[in-house]
Amino acid sequence: MTGMSAKTTGRDAPAGDLRLVNLTKRFGIFTAVDDLGLTIPQGSFFALLGASGCGKTTTLRMIAGLEQPTSGQVLLGDRDIARLRPYKRPVNTVFQSYALFPHLNIFENVAFGLRRRGIRSVDDEVMRMLALVQLDDFGHRRPAQLSGGQQQRVALARALINQPQVLLLDEPLGALDLKLRRQMQIELKRIQTEVGITFVHVTHDQEEAMTMADTVAVMNAGRIEQLGAPADIYEYPGTAFVANFLGQSNLLAAEAAGPAGSEVPVTAHGANFSVPADRARADRGTVYLGVRPEKLHLADSADRVPAGHQHVTGVVTDASYVGVSTQYLVRTGWGGELSAFAANSGLGGRLPVGASVVAHWDPRHAFLLPRKPGQDDDRTAGLLDEPVGASS
């Protein structure tokens, strides 16, 4: 960026990666963040994904300085900022509630950070920021006169104008309606690419995380369950939690007896299946055999199953038409239920409830996950969960 020569020294220094080292936060006896270790590369769009109460917001607040870690470090480059007061950190936050100052107009809201750092001539920079978020003509208005989406963009501009080394986004799109949210997701991604600042985005919306982030960390109970590129995590989840939090999965309780060549044979409910060895997170003992619903295809008889596919037979118990796809529940011979999404591509008809079907999948799309002995039930995401659409 140009025109920022008035910045205080140190702020222009290369940011370096953001590293969380053994970061722990306890509230009384409750451990919100548990010995977290994480490296967020400079300039990346990083998403912390998790259900509410998993510690993701607490992690974000510790990076921002709004929460003191019980132990551990927050390293920005080589500097530990964990004990710095928030106003001394080169980090800015887009708050979930936006937290725009109601007594200041949009211009002054955006200029707030610059003014607090003693920068006198802010006009050019503020106007440039308002242009970036497409609110050029709104400078004189008050926050209350703006729509939710516009307020969200003001909050973004107000944080970005400071050129922080790290921008934190705390579920910033949560209050927007679906259409606006999609629009803002693309917008945020565009802005991040443009300014090149490290974005750390906290969300419980897996689709939002996958849409925007280069790297997604799935958090559960104060720990990182899995970290990686969205497609990698989605296609090959690391744990049963991830398999059902990031999208949905059919997880069949199975037994594996170790790899045989490039395959891992497994037994589930009396039937034999196999999974490629490089898609097995566990290859011995109790495992889950996982298949994503959109990778599970339905055929009306066993001889229509393509060669090389594996299958189970069942009966359609529910069919929900959701536009882009039809979501089926199939009751299997052993009584379990499988979820299958069929894209409404116009090829092949829809199956009625009660139809006998063969559910089949390509073994290369299946995966094996470790399962604790005793967790003998299948884990299948029900149809009432958030639809992921036809993403196959």
Added chain:
Amino acid sequence: MTALAHVPTSTGQPPGPPPPPRRGRHRLLPYLLLLPGAAWLLLFFAVPLFQLAAASLYDPSGSLATGYALTWAFGNYPDVLQAYWPQFARSFGYAGIALVLALLMGYPLAYAIAQKAGRWKNLLLVCVVAPMFTSFLVRTLAWKTILSDNGALVGLLRDVHLLGPDGRLLATPIAVILGLTYNFLPFLVLPLYASLERLDHRLLEAAGDLYASPVQTFRRVTLPLSMPGLIAGTLLFFIPATGDYINAELLGTPNEYMIGNVIDSAFLVRLDYPQGAALSFLLMAAILAVVFGYLRRAGTEEVL
């Protein structure tokens, strides 16, 4: 913010056609609701005010015994101003100093109760209001005891040589100012509390996130957002404190008398109605001038 107002669709009534509009009654309703208050104000405020205005223009040579004549004696006003300007000045001076003291104590107090008190909030609020359950007069008499020459406070101050061996608090301007500060403090604290209680803590976090030090956060966020309460509180404090005469009467001497004392004696002791009325109007005008000047400067849209 986009707080989603949840409007219940069912009000417990069986669904049916909407009642026929009754426009005539609906248009009258606001006025009907205004009526009792308006009548009360007319009878007990507007009419006496008018009488007072008339009384202030009576011939000053009249008396209750001989009767008064309305001679449009505008000269009453310069006369009383000339005679009693020290009391006027004292009123505003004492009330102003008391206001500063009350702000120094009341703002931190209101802030602490609103933002930091947690589950003690209600108890602390009761503590602020509780003295009001006793009579104004009794409270001021209690201060007379507290400040008395052989009381503990004066003794302590003499011991640490903040007061000379014969120094006193009672019957000094200090006593009157302390009394005013004490008696009107709740009027300042309560509106301030209401303002600060609404202050969104997340805005303070946001300010800190945007490089504002705690002092800057206070100046740029907390103070402007508490302005409505601050203005309401200072007015509720300053206006009655300026017109007060009990504190000067009980804790001071004629040397500390404020304009309220003069009006009090004009009406009840000297029975000089034209003078009392003229003084009352001057006080009202002066307070209005100060208040408007103040609101001009403080200038928040919420108040004006």
